[in-house]
Amino acid sequence: MEHEIAISLEGICKSFGSVKANHDVSLEIRRGEVLALLGENGSGKTTLMNMLSGIYYPDEGTIKVNGEEVNIRSPKEAFELGIGMIHQHYKLVEVLTAAENITLGLKGGLTVKRRELVSDIRALTEKYGFELDPTKKIYDMSVSEKQTVEIIKVLYRGADILILDEPTAVLTPQETEKLFAILHNMRDDGKAIVIITHKLNEVMSVSDRVAILRKGEAVATVRTSETDAQTLTDLMVGRKVSLEIERPDVDFEQKDFLKVVDLTCIGAEGHKALDSVSFTLRSGEIMGVAGIAGSGQRELCEAIAGLYPVKGGAILCRSDTSSGEVRENIVGMSPTEIIKKGVAMAFVPEDRLGMGLVASMDMVDNMMLKSYKRGKGPFVDRKAPRAMAERIKDELEVVTPRVTMPVRRLSGGNVQKVLVGREIASSPKVLVVAYPVRGLDINSSYTIYDLLNQQKKKGVAVMFIGEDLDVLMALCDRIMVLCGGRVAGIVDPREVTKDEIGLMMAGERREEEVG
């Protein structure tokens, strides 16, 4: 059965300078249907939807809402047409309550009638099956609750066309399922829903139709029930792609490179950010670290790198000397000493630049950050880092006109390649990578996975802190699950299901441990 068309886009073009973000895109969004907008990074998904939500204005083409041609010039005009977009970065005021955030900017009486507002919101949450306390402050909320506030915010404003930009990026598998159930409730209520994503499994489970964008052009629209993940990937990338992530076996003797014993750290708010964390990291393995955002991943990385004060426990790093192997406790050492012991860390924070690279410096200077102290005399040596920058650019296919371009001007994926490449170039014994594929598309992600596998084969002990459970389960030899700063368990990804890991992330402890 064909549903009523809510929005139709015809021949939409949008350029930023010389870059064509969208070219001649035509698309239909129907009521009572979940449409997935699938595409790699930079394929123009978000740009296209931003034209519906009034953030951008198309250069060419027409937008019709309910059959009538419209001009959407601001988010406000989009709201008036019933279009609501939930952005990837939530736009909420932290110190206000959920209810206050929801009513923000709305017309109404002089005063805010909080009681009526709260009961209105409760009615809305019950209708679609949300769980939310409208009087809770945003800063007390988990990521998934914040997302709920965002969704209710657009519903409260009477939106019947909802656009969600990468809504599952920060959710646990269970939360994702709950969200999908709610999306289906809203769909059955006759709302039109668009979900922007590059995760195939989600497309398959939530959508009714899929529209695929590639390099700014709409390449196909298919019914989800009539397609499969492989076909979609090929359409998205434009050529055959293997979806398999390799997990090579190593044939040398694996040694314990890093032994963490009862590591405890106190967080900024006085709680235990890490609570008696113990594990062993071996050469020639990739150990994955899973957990919902803020479970202690960042503190663990920083504690190993010597950047975070350690309250208790030890981090023992193995080094081979002439008199045999010794274990040294690196707790209390300065970051420079720890780097000299062969521990390298590449942390990609939410804003992708905040830690590790200096945005306004070029690739050469960023390479030098780690090497300038080695030079003799007052002048720095630029030749070696320059050669290294060139090498990384060639080997990792970093797209930049020249290595002297400030890294801020590089796209996200390329910045991450520079960061990971530099850490690998120092030939470490222990490599800690956190979110290296954050926000990257399939192609760039696979380059990074290959890099990590190469390191593993070289005998490096790799710790991989990731968000995507499917990737962790395919790539890693072992997975440590963190929950609220504690180790919920260390499991063999070949022996557990995604749901089991999801439950552990959410706080259910698993007693038996492997490895």
Added chain:
Amino acid sequence: MTTVINFLCAAVLAGTPFLFGTVGEIITERSGNLNLGVEGMMFMGGVAGIAGAYFYEQSAANPIGWVAAIIAVVCSFVCAALGALVYSFLTVTLRANQNVTGLSLTIFGTGFGNFFGEVLGNKAGGYVVVTGQTKEAFSVGIPGLSNIPVVGKLLFSYNFLVYLGILIAVLAAIYFSRTRSGLNLRAVGESPATADAAGINVTKMKYLATCIGGGICGIGGMYIVMVTCSGVWVHNCVNGYGWIAVALVIFATWSPRRALLGSFVFGGLSVLRYYLHLGLNMAQSQMYDVLPYIVTVIVLIVTGIRQSREHAQPASCGINYFREER
């Protein structure tokens, strides 16, 4: 007993310019603009207030004290608001650095006040002074009620500006906590991008809050000239009051209600030396001047330990908003 009552009255009188400055700056900072030009705006308001009253007295055949007082309030508000308007234009529209712009406004306002103060003085032949009737309007308490023993002195003996200041603080508190527009303004100060996405006109809110806040600071400057200096322009009369107001904003943790308390406590500390004689010599008596700052430090430490998110500076304060910067 009389000393205590006298001290409390003096504390309120001395604290009122702080109150105007603090509440004005709270309104400004709640919109995300850290305007360090309070001192300058107080100078501008001060000189405009006395100039307005003076010129009215010169031109009217039979000047009435109350009319002069109202003209002084309006002139000081408008002149300081104009200073804040320049600040808003530079920081909101042109996105200049807020600290630098605020400091420039302080330097500009100080010069502006002293220059026109001297010009007026020269024109008036020596120094500029308002008539006795106008001075009277700036000093009388509420007729009748102020004659009640003790209570009358404590509650009803002040000049109208004290009550105006308290009224502004209470209204500001209600505005922030109860009204829709106040909620929107808080959103602008906390997260302008969120406010913008919610359809709030960020630029308009910032301009309005900064100009109204600046105008209120200006009334504080006029208070110093008309009440503290008894209607005479004294060179450099504001003398750091604006800076204490900026510090008091932190003391008050951006709440107009606590600004009331803070202003009067600071007012009390600044007149303490006349009521509490500790028999100190000249050097030791400098301790009185240090007291307000010690109290500020203690309050900062206490609020720092509490680390409550609501009592912190608005998150975007000091940062200019540019929609296309993502």
